[in-house]
Amino acid sequence: xxxxxxxxxxxxxxxxxxxxxxxxxxxxxxxxxxxxxxxxxxxxxxxxxxxxxxxxxxxxxxxxxxxxxxxxxxxxxxxx
Numbered sequence: 001x002x003x004x005x006x007x008x009x010x011x012x013x014x015x016x017x018x019x020x021x022x023x024x025x026x027x028x029x030x031x032x033x034x035x036x037x038x039x040x041x042x043x044x045x046x047x048x049x050x051x052x053x054x055x056x057x058x059x060x061x062x063x064x065x066x067x068x069x070x071x072x073x074x075x076x077x078x079x080x
Contacts, residue, residue: 003078006071007047008040014059029058 015025022040026033031054038044039051049063056066 001071001075003075004039004042004045004047006069006075007052008042009071010066010069011036011040011055018059025055025058029054031055031058 011025014020015022020028022036023033026036029036031051035044035051036055039047052066053063056063059066
């Protein structure tokens with residue numbers, strides 16, 4: 001799994017846990033829905049850390065909490 005897929009999966013999991021639609025998440029995060037959808041639908045191949053931070057802020061969690069999952073811990077090095 002690559003980093004983009006792990007970010008996408010984490011956002012989807014958090015939305016499911018909190019019963020949020022993509023549009024509701026975007027509103028909570030003060031982001032345009034297209035920004036969130038671009039990450040989730042693979043159009044954004046390098047989401048900015050500021051976008052992820054806004055998502056965390058909207059979900060009332062830290063970046064550490066967002067990235068503290070077995071999925072992120074298991075990521076392989078992307079530079080070879």
